[in-house]
Amino acid sequence: MTAKWICHPDDGREPRLVPVFRRGFSVEKPCIKGVLRLTAHGIYEAEINGSPVTENKFTPGLTSYYHRVQTQEYDVTALFREGENELRVTVGDGWWRWNNNFGYTLALLGEIRLLYADGSEETVFTDESWEVGLGPIVRTDLQKGEVYDARIDPHGWQKAALCNEHTEGKLIENQSVPVREKERFPGKPLRDAAGNLVIDFGQNIAGYVHMTLRNTSPGQVVRLKHGEGLDQNGCFSTANCDGGRTDFQEITYICKGAPVEDYTPLFAVFGFRYARVEGIVDADFEAIAVYSDMEQVGNFKCSNPLLNKLVENACWSQKGNFLDVPVDCPTRERNAWTGDAMIYCRTAAYFMDVHQFFKKWLADQTIEQYASGKVGITFPSTSSVHDPEELKAVRAKDPAMALAGPTGDGNIGEDSVGWGDSAVWIPYQMYLMYGDKSFLEEHYDTAKRWVEFSLRCMKEQNPLYAGAPWYANGDGDYIYDTRFHYGEWNEPLPPAPEVIELFAKGGTAADYVTHMAKYGKPEVATAYTKRSCDNLSHMARILGKDEDAAHYAALSAKIKAAYDKYLIGPDGTIQRGHQAAYIRALALDMVSKEKKPSVIAQLKRELEAANYHLNTGFLSTVYLLPTLCDIGLVDEAFRILEQTTDPGWLHPITLGATTMLENWNGMDMFRDSFNHYSFGAVCQFLFEYVAGIRPTFQAPGFKEFELRPLIGGSLTWAEGSYKTRYGTIESRWEHEGQRFAYTCTVPEGTSAHLTLPDGSAKTLSAGTYHFEGELHG
Ligand code: BGC
Numbered sequence: 172m173t174a175k176w177i178c179h180p181d182d183g184r185e186p187r188l189v190p191v192f193r194r195g196f197s198v199e200k201p202c203i204k205g206v207l208r209l210t211a212h213g214i215y216e217a218e219i220n221g222s223p224v225t226e227n228k229f230t231p232g233l234t235s236y237y238h239r240v241q242t243q244e245y246d247v248t249a250l251f252r253e254g255e256n257e258l259r260v261t262v263g264d265g266w267w268r269w270n271n272n273f274g275y276t277l278a279l280l281g282e283i284r285l286l287y288a289d290g291s292e293e294t295v296f297t298d299e300s301w302e303v304g305l306g307p308i309v310r311t312d313l314q315k316g317e318v319y320d321a322r323i324d325p326h327g328w329q330k331a332a333l334c335n336e337h338t339e340g341k342l343i344e345n346q347s348v349p350v351r352e353k354e355r356f357p358g359k360p361l362r363d364a365a366g367n368l369v370i371d372f373g374q375n376i377a378g379y380v381h382m383t384l385r386n387t388s389p390g391q392v393v394r395l396k397h398g399e400g401l402d403q404n405g406c407f408s409t410a411n412c413d414g415g416r417t418d419f420q421e422i423t424y425i426c427k428g429a430p431v432e433d434y435t436p437l438f439a440v441f442g443f444r445y446a447r448v449e450g451i452v453d454a455d456f457e458a459i460a461v462y463s464d465m466e467q468v469g470n471f472k473c474s475n476p477l478l479n480k481l482v483e484n485a486c487w488s489q490k491g492n493f494l495d496v497p498v499d500c501p502t503r504e505r506n507a508w509t510g511d512a513m514i515y516c517r518t519a520a521y522f523m524d525v526h527q528f529f530k531k532w533l534a535d536q537t538i539e540q541y542a543s544g545k546v547g548i549t550f551p552s553t554s555s556v557h558d559p560e561e562l563k564a565v566r567a568k569d570p571a572m573a574l575a576g577p578t579g580d581g582n583i584g585e586d587s588v589g590w591g592d593s594a595v596w597i598p599y600q601m602y603l604m605y606g607d608k609s610f611l612e613e614h615y616d617t618a619k620r621w622v623e624f625s626l627r628c629m630k631e632q633n634p635l636y637a638g639a640p641w642y643a644n645g646d647g648d649y650i651y652d653t654r655f656h657y658g659e660w661n662e663p664l665p666p667a668p669e670v671i672e673l674f675a676k677g678g679t680a681a682d683y684v685t686h687m688a689k690y691g692k693p694e695v696a697t698a699y700t701k702r703s704c705d706n707l708s709h710m711a712r713i714l715g716k717d718e719d720a721a722h723y724a725a726l727s728a729k730i731k732a733a734y735d736k737y738l739i740g741p742d743g744t745i746q747r748g749h750q751a752a753y754i755r756a757l758a759l760d761m762v763s764k765e766k767k768p769s770v771i772a773q774l775k776r777e778l779e780a781a782n783y784h785l786n787t788g789f790l791s792t793v794y795l796l797p798t799l800c801d802i803g804l805v806d807e808a809f810r811i812l813e814q815t816t817d818p819g820w821l822h823p824i825t826l827g828a829t830t831m832l833e834n835w836n837g838m839d840m841f842r843d844s845f846n847h848y849s850f851g852a853v854c855q856f857l858f859e860y861v862a863g864i865r866p867t868f869q870a871p872g873f874k875e876f877e878l879r880p881l882i883g884g885s886l887t888w889a890e891g892s893y894k895t896r897y898g899t900i901e902s903r904w905e906h907e908g909q910r911f912a913y914t915c916t917v918p919e920g921t922s923a924h925l926t927l928p929d930g931s932a933k934t935l936s937a938g939t940y941h942f943e944g945e946l947h948g
Pocket of ligand 1: 511657
């Protein structure tokens with residue numbers, strides 16, 4: 172006997188039901204252990220005799236359901252009693268049919284194993300003996316929200332049907348870090364400019380609202396709509412983050428009528444700070460943050476309170492977006508975009524222990540890699556395409572948007588460097604931060620296939636550049652000038668004329684991707700492919716693949732030479748007006764010794780022209796401050812960091828932001844998501860440069876590390892701490908005038924190479940140390 176997938180016989184495309192499964196069973200003799208194993212197509216909440224089985228939420232979690240579905244096991248011994256018992260499991264849409272991603276029917280699979288005191292065992296499997304009915308959750312959707320009718324008791328019990336949808340997905344043991352309810356925020360009521368009752372929870376989070384309603388009448392309807400802000404007119408609005416959807420982040424609760432009613436959504440999660448309330452007089456509201464429950468391991472503080480708030484906001488954006496997979500934002504898209512995670516993964520590790528979180532997620536990237544070597548631009552694939560027939564239909568309608576799916580080739584957006592390079596970068600960075608070689612072992616082949624794909628594209632010729640010197644000189648194989656690349660997405664600069672024209676003509680996002688593919692982005696694509704060759708070569712060396720190591724190192728050298736020769740002008744110009752062009756070239760080692768001084772001179776001009784404000788976009792922002800410091804422009808770096816006018820990290824904070832924004836001026840213009848974590852990667856600079864705590868590849872996982880405290884800007888003191896596998900590293904400096912004092916702690920079993928602000932260097936074994944000295948100059 173094995174468990175069978177069961178479903179509600181009437182569940183399907185429409186109506187979308189929220190089935191409640193139940194199975195009664197009697198325990199006739201003393202039972203010493205009860206073990207429940209469950210999984211679902213959808214997400215499940217289980218209870219035995221009315222008590223919840225777990226505090227974990229959104230189980231079984233999101234994996235590439237085409238290939239693998241997680242199961243969870245619970246010790247439920249304490250929930251049984253002798254005599255009659257009942258197991259009830261409600262299944263909500265979850266990711267399974269959110270946007271119709273994977274399938275149309277919700278289903279349950281599981282078993283309860285009972286071990287009796289007399290040594291005998293009994294197992295109850297999901298099968299046709301179960302009953303299924305409908306409960307008070309009338310409709311549920313992760314993003315749209317929930318309709319809950321408290322007047323409805325579970326009813327309509329009938330025999331469960333067997334379900335065959337997508338059961339080829341392999342069952343695997345749980346690998347997810349559990350998602351749990353974390354911080355709680357009491358709400359403060361206010362009236363917005365339109366007179367709406369709006370509850371302000373004070374912090375932008377991903378989660379939901381627990382409400383306590385008093386003195387309700389039967390059938391009374393309470394509606395909560397969740398949003399991130401009040402618009403320029405002071406009115407509650409979701410316009411910045413709803414992507415044009417009206418059916419968005421809303422709870423409809425229909426009261427049963429009672430002195431007190433309590434409600435918390437089960438299967439919906441929203442990105443919000445505010446909730447607009449309709450239809451209630453007497454109630455309390457509390458927001459609950461929900462995210463993957465990872466240990467918090469790092470802290471940074473300094474004498475500038477705005478920077479401290481920036482750190483807090485970045486950490487909150489991580490919390491708001493790391494719900495089983497790392498999504499771009501908890502509102503509009505909620506897709507696990509590779510580029511965002513690539514940029515931020517190292518910063519993520521400073522705030523929380525993300526080892527298992529990324530281990531589980533990366534496995535899906537490898538599983539879903541296309542035959543071409545491309546990887547999903549978001550994964551697990553949430554493409555609305557879940558069988559080969561549908562894939563064909565989608566392709567026929569719109570070839571550009573023929574997305575992933577089990578047999579797809581990937582869309583043209585998935586050519587993009589900087590996003591696909593996550594296949595190389597994230598395992599490489601996880602190895603650095605945790606010293607766990609399995610990241611390299613498990614993903615080396617994926618990384619190599621991606622790099623090989625990019626190298627093949629590099630060899631293609633772009634007719635637009637037919638007259639370019641790299642073709643004339645036979646160096647076309649080392650300049651990547653074809654395909655679509657997102658590049659410096661969200662650079663705070665006017666868009667290119669061809670982009671303005673396209674959107675003026677009513678072009679869609681799909682048109683944009685198709686259209687821009689014609690232009691390529693040689694400066695970006697060539698640089699990132701070179702970086703990935705470097706990383707791959709280093710990964711190969713660590714894994715003892717010497718031939719590969721030499722091969723990719725040689726390729727990297729050729730690409731660098733071509734870049735330096737063709738894409739950097741004799742006076743160091745790369746792309747006027749774009750700091751990113753110079754930062755990228757310097758950070759990714761694309762510049763020859765000869766041209767370096769002129770490239771730096773151009774960069775200085777760009778900084779001055781921008782009045783020491785940044786104008787980098789998605790990819791280069793993380794490199795901006797470290798690169799400036801590495802080339803000796805420390806004052807400039809701090810000036811940019813501490814700017815309080817746009818574009819910069821601190822301006823939104825002066826406007827009350829509590830998370831990182833998607834756009835450099837998103838708060839003023841009430842545009843774009845207010846909870847996009849990737850620009851929070853500036854915190855890597857705070858940990859690694861200002862506090863000076865840096866990992867090394869020689870002894871990854873902080874077995875050996877560097878301490879290089881950096882004094883600069885308005886700061887009179889700064890401190891950072893980071894809990895490694897060995898213990899906690901601490902680093903703190905203070906300074907006044909030319910004097911500085913520095914204190915650090917090196918954990919047992921590790922050693923640190925310290926470079927003090929006066930330039931003196933020491934190697935330290937475990938212990939706490941204090942130094943004082945004079946700054947030069
Ligand atoms: C997402 C980003 C993502 C990007 C691709 C956006 O819509 O929100 O975070 O990386 O698309 O450029």
